[in-house]
Amino acid sequence: MPTPRLSDELALEAARVYAAEGHGGYRTLGLQRTTFLSRVDVARRRGLLDPRPSAVADAITNRESTRRGFSPEHDMTHVVPDGYLVKGVSTYYNKEGKAAGQWVKSTLDRERMEAIVRAELEVLSQSIRGLAPLTPAPARSFADILAVYPFGDPHVGLYAWAKEAGDDFDLDIGRRLTTGAVDRLVSSAPAAQTAVLLLLGDVFHANDQRNVTPGHGHQLDVDSRFVRVLQVGIETYRHAILRALEKHQSVIVKCIPGNHDPQAIWSLAFTLSAYFANEPRVLVDLDPSKFWYYRFGKVLIGSTHGDTAKHEQLGPIMATDRAEDWGATRHRYWYTGHVHHINVKEFPGVICESFRTLAAKDAYAAGHGYRAGRDMTCIVHHREHGEIERHRCDVAMVDA
Ligand SMILES: [Mn+2]
Structure with missing residues (x-):
């Protein structure tokens, strides 16, 4: 029954x-x-x-009531369902001259309906949020050049007080400087087919909430909570990758472990790798070695943070680790961080260079007399001729 x-x-x-x-x-x-x-x-x-309270629910109700032809909330003269327009009203007057009946002709408001459907799709697609939106590939790019963006010791989460250390620095300032410098350098760099985002180590100031260096237990000045530090770091480098994808056909991301973040760095590397898993134009290199190499034609690039080997040792290390690549290349470079200042020296067969950082000095560095400038660069290599140009963004240019 x-x-x-x-x-x-x-x-x-x-x-x-x-x-x-x-x-x-x-x-x-x-x-x-x-x-x-x-x-x-x-x-x-x-x-x-x-x-259901949301506008999307209202839109669904409106569409359903269209089908059902009954919506007591809408009298059609004073209240018209969202997505409709009143096209005409006919009123019937009785013998006494009083309005005794009314007919309302409504029509779809096309623009408003489109907005409602878009809002619905937005809600429905929230379940797949977290996957990277696919950025359209650049119309053309040059296969003979390579753009390398070294990120010198970003120290995300470092806190510095200007009165004590010379400049203010915290999570928000660091994010603004890094994303601003990336925006500027990506726009000034040529459209190299491949870009390398090379995070030179100490991306995070602290390795965990203990806020000490993991090696020696030196106390660190840290802005707020460790989880927030991770979040801001991930957002900052996600921005950098998305921006690089606008200019370059392929983006290689390498996060070198530093002495401040030997474990924390992997939170960033694996998150970025997962976030861009769906994007064939991004490769996040997850090789756990302290030394990293990239071959581009006759160019061989090595990178390490610099806390475990001095520049003098890096040539022989490269020749040992990459003997065949060493023999097949003519232009060899090491890019390192750690010291927060420029140091370039040519050794037989290889040029070693350390980079500045966009981060401010903390009270410790300021008190110990460190006074290096702050900038970020993009280095352009030709596959036959090695480095052919570089672009520089001074820290002051970001806010200028
Ligand atoms: Mn450092």
């Missing part, structure tokens, strides 16, 4: 209680929870009342 049809009154009553009290409303009506929710659902399907 089929279930008798639920009356509109009972359905409406359930929907009103649901709107006021939510799922717990079944107690007020003395119903079973499942009976209560099924009555709410019947009310919703009949277009009687939609207790």
Whole structure:
């Protein structure tokens, strides 16, 4: 025997209680929870009342009530459903001259309907949020050149007080400087087919919430909570990758472990790798070695933080680790961090260079007399001729 049809009154009553009290409303009506929710659902399907609060829910209700032809919330003269326009009104006057009836012709507001459907899609696609949006590839790029963006010791999470250390620095300042410098350098760099985002180590100032260096336990000045530091770091480098994808066909990301963040760096590397798993134009290199190499034609680049080997040792290390690449290349470079200042020296067969940072000095560095400048560069290599140009963004240019 089929279930008798639920009356509109009972359905409406359930929907009103649901709107006021939510799922717990079944107690007020003395119903079973499942009976209560099924009555709410019947009310919703009949277009009687939609207790869901969002505009998207309203849009769905409006479309459903179009099909059902019944929407008591909309009298069509004063209140028209979202997404509709009143096209015409005819009023019937009786013998006494009083309005006795009215016909309303409505039509779809196309623009508004499109906005509603877009809002709906936005909500529906939230379940796949977290995947990288695919950035359109650049129209053309040059296969014979390579753009390397070294990020010298970013120290995300470092806190510096200008009165004590010379300049203010915190999470928000660091993010602004890095994303600003990246924006500027990506726009000034040529459209090399491949870009390398080379994070030279000490991306994070602290390795965890203990806020000490993991090696020697030196106390660190840190801006706020470790989880927030990780979050800002991930957002900053996600921005850098997305921006690089606008200019370059392929983006290689290498996060070198530093002495400040030997474990924390992997949170960043694996998060970026997962975030861009769907983007074939991004490769996040997850090789755990302290020394990293990249071959581009007759160019061989090595990178390490610099806390475990001095520049003098790097040539022989490269020749040992990459003997065949050493023999097949003519232009060899080491890019390192750690010392926070420029130091370039040519050794037989290889040029070793350390980079500045965009981060301010902390109280320790300021107190120990360090006074290096702050900038970021993009180095351009030709596959036959090695370095052919470089672009520089001084820290002061970001806010200029
Ligand atoms: Mn450092």
